[in-house]
Amino acid sequence: MSRKSIVQLKRSEVKRKRSRIASSTSEGRTFHRSTHASFKRQRTLTEFNIPTSSNLPVRSSSYSLSRFDLPTSNKNIEPVIIDDNDHKSVCLDNAGKVEIIIDTDEEDLVSLHDNEVKGLESRTEERIEDRIVTELKEQINVEISTEVIQCPICLENLSHLELYERETHCDTCIGSDPSNMGTPKKNVKSIISDPSPPTKAKRHPTASKKPTRVKLVLPNFKIIKFNNGHEVVVDGFNYRASETISQYFLSHFHSDHYIGLKKSWNNPDENPIKKTLYCSKITAILVNLKFKIPMDEIRILPMNKRFWITDTISVVALDANHCPGAIIMLFQEFLANSFDKPIRQILHTGDFRSNAKMIKAIQKWLAETTNDNVDQVYLDTTYLTMGYNFPSQHSVCNTVADFTLRLIKHGKNKTFGDSQRSLFHFQKKRTLATHRHRFLFLVGTYTIGKEKLAIRICELLKTKLFVMPNSVKFSMIQIVLQNNENQNETWDDSLLTSNLHESSVHLVPIRVLKSQETIETYLKSLKDLETDYLKDIEDVVGFIPTGWSHNFGLKYQKNSDDDNEMGDNMGYCLELMKNDRDDGGENEFDISSILRQYKKYSKFQVFNVPYSEHSSFDDLVKFGCKLKWSEIIPTVNLNNLWKVTYMTNWFQCWDKVREMRAAK
CATH class of the missing domain: 3.40.50.12650 (Rossmann fold)
Known part of the structure; x- marks a missing residue:
């Protein structure tokens, strides 16, 4: 027997309540006998000024009948009883006795099957549990698959945004300087200005300092590894400092890449070894302007020239066609006694807009060392989705x-x-x-x-x-x-x-x-x-x-x-x-x-x-089909398992297409 919402009841359907004690019989039915001591006064609907139209639509939906798919066409509707001590009402079933409500004016006996009562309750509870479990799983999956990514300026959680939306948010925060909006200022002290006037800090005897955020361990896609065991980091400044890596590379001056970089990034108290920053000339000057990092801690990479970072490892910086100062980096490792042919080649694109000229420049450097195969490509996959095509x-x-x-x-x-x-x-x-x-x-x-x-x-x-x-x-x-x-x-x-x-x-x-x-x-x-x-x-x-x-x-x-x-x-x-x-x-x-x-x-x-200053989908397809490579490592959209699988399928496709073209 189902219940109606209180706003669906007619006044004639509301009955007086008598509490009865149920006892079980051998036939499996429950009979009820009135007990004078258990009689309780029922409040009438008029005391609460509640609409009584049975056709009035019910707007509340969280626990409505339709939510649990319960039948609503039953004519024998059990009335809703409002008890003075409703908050103390209990359902007793452990001793074979059940307290239930009878909708009759007289003391006529009404019998119910215990299985009918329990079956309806169990089905309703199962539906609720299934729905709650499903919702919890969805929420857990979202939390597990989403890395907490904060804006470096306002610390807002950007995890739910796509990469381009994160970039726009960060750049908007940085551009919030009133001088950039149009109000002149006399001295440029920082790229980020404080919008509020300085106030004296209030001392409080019980005030505690804000806990320092624990930095994460460097992820693998931020570390480039060579055959001789040497390692370097690219665009990975927002992570825990490594005890063995001293060379850090910055591909360009955008906030989502230099996040974590600061004046004290080489603080000996926080870093086990002294670090050196490698970047282009424009990026080096901008880093010095914003973070006041001394120039003696920065190594400027010349464009289109080989630069040795160790005795056997070199890097060539090429224009990334992204923003001013942005570079792609071709790392080449040689044997100590032979510099004719590299034993390992790694290409890191940073953020880039690929075109035919860039691909030819990369192939030219590969041809000079008689090894045209790139072992690993760290690829900017921002727009690696069909449909993201735009003009040059x-x-x-x-x-x-x-x-x-x-x-x-x-x-x-x-x-x-x-x-x-x-x-x-x-x-x-x-x-x-x-x-x-x-x-x-x-x-x-x-x-x-x-x-x-x-x-x-x-x-x-x-x-x-x-x-x-x-x-x-x-x-x-x-x-x-x-x-x-x-x-x-x-x-x-x-x-x-x-x-x-x-x-x-x-x-x-x-x-x-x-x-x-x-x-x-x-x-x-x-x-x-x-x-x-x-x-x-x-x-x-x-x-x-x-x-x-x-x-x-x-x-x-x-x-x-x-x-x-x-x-x-x-x-x-x-x-x-x-x-x-x-x-x-x-x-x-x-x-x-x-x-x-x-x-x-x-x-x-x-x-x-x-x-766009990122490669379009077609740009990436041409890049992957024209270059010879052994492995592609995506650097964007890694927090989505479906997206990673989708990108991997395209990488495999590019490899097969390149082989087919080479066989002709």
């Missing part, structure tokens, strides 16, 4: 620059086919005669990176690049331009300016382009610098360069099981390699992708553009 950086930069030139020449209305006037048009009368339309272009960036897009726009528009003066960002861009080691990019610090009237392209933190309010805050900061600057600006246009926003809202998703089929994967790879072009022209960025994002009634136009 060159294509995106040129298309966006052409779009800005079109806006200046033809104006917003003609470019978008819109007759709506700009809101700026009603705020001031036009005074400039040199340009019919005057635009301010804002390009969003992280702490470092995405500069190529802004610089390409400046080159085409023949204008300079503005960064807020006296800011950390200004100092960092100045370092990048003054120490550019990329032979294909003719940058110099004359491109950078702090004069508003010399530039129509501004480099801003990505968070500035988050909303209309954040853009207005930035414009206000410009007005504080130069009162009359905005009077000649007709429209503000922003660009958010990020690969994971390609296809307008593409999110990380687990692919169908068909994607793991070796045959389908090999077919995809073979078709891709068949149509491969060194210039990457098979996936060009078209200006229509920008035009369709136009919002007619928005005060500011902000466009997502698929500029």
